[in-house]
Amino acid sequence: MARAPRIHVAADFTVGGDVVLPEGAARHVxxxxxxxxxxxxxxxDGQGREASAVLIESGRKRVVARIETVETGCGESPMLVHLGQAISKGDRMDYAIQKAVELGVAAIxxxxxxxxxxxxxxxxxxxxxxxxQAVAVSACEQCGRATVPPVHPPMSxxxxxxERDEALRLVLHPATNRVLERETAPSSVVLLIGPEGGLSHTEVDAALAADFSLLSLGPRILRTETAPVVALSLLQYRFGDL
Incomplete structure (x- = not known):
């Protein structure tokens, strides 16, 4: 039996209540x-709640679903990771955001x-x-998360x-520090990924001054959209739910 599609709807869910799907979701359905x-x-709802529903109206102008059950979503990682991702062109940034969401990131x-x-x-x-933000929503629909991580406005x-105050702060940079061998899982993590040309020496020094540790991902140079996938996978395996 085919799996029921997952649709993001920013609405209050009440058992027996009806939800009118927004235009984009209605068209898709x-x-x-x-x-x-x-x-x-x-x-x-994007805030952690999930509902089983059934369509009671599916027309060209309006699509309505009736809520049958409501429960707390179960796709969130126990590890809160904030990803700082240098902006890259086109599909590369979309890919980085999509995969980061699939790997349980809490904010970008x-x-x-x-x-x-x-x-x-x-x-x-x-x-x-x-x-x-729409890329993040789509990734949640695909991967089973009920909480949509915010994509914050770009900043320097x-x-x-x-603004950083996370317990473990990591910046990708060729190094030999074995920062993931710590015994206890950190309460929160921040991960900094540089651009295609890498972070400047000044930027790396600024990160170190902000209590970041250097994290190496091996001898090969990874693309800016590949690096967060590898780093988040390692973090989830070491401290999260992989």
Whole structure:
């Protein structure tokens, strides 16, 4: 039996209550998946709650689901990781965000760095941020998470470093420090990934001054969108739920 599709709907879930699907989700359910009345689906509110529902109306203008059960989602990692990801062009940034969400990241901040070649301003930044948040939502629909991690507005690396208070702070950089061999799991982690051209010496020094430790991922140079996948996998394996 095919698995019921998971749809993000920012709504209050009440057993027996009806939820009108927003335009994008309604179009996907009615026109792409061609689901009719009586079809089951899973809704999640992005704040940790998940509901089993059934379609009671599936038309061109309106799609409505009736809530049958409500429960707490179970796809969250016990380890809270904040990812600081240098902004990269096009699909590479989308890939980094998508995979980070699949690997349980709790929050993402796109960063402007010295060697980064992307600079967003005003409306373009707002559009990109909305797009990246939609990528995170889509990843949650796919991977089974009921909590959508926020993608924060882009900021400079300097400002971002000044806000850090996580228990374990890591910056990817060629090094020999064995920082993942600590005995106890940290209460929170922050992970800094540089751009395609790498972080500058000044930026690395600034991270070290902010109590970051150097983390090496081996002798090969990884692309900026591959690095968070490998690093988050290691962290989840060592301290999380992999």
């Amino acid at each position: 009615a026109r792409v998946l061609r689901m009719g009345e009586g079809a089951p689906l899973i809704l999640f 901040t796109p960063l402007y760095t010295e060697h980064g070649d992307v600079r967003l301003k005003n409306d373009r930044e707002a559009r990109k941020l909305a797009h990246w 690396l300097t400002d971002w470093l000044g």
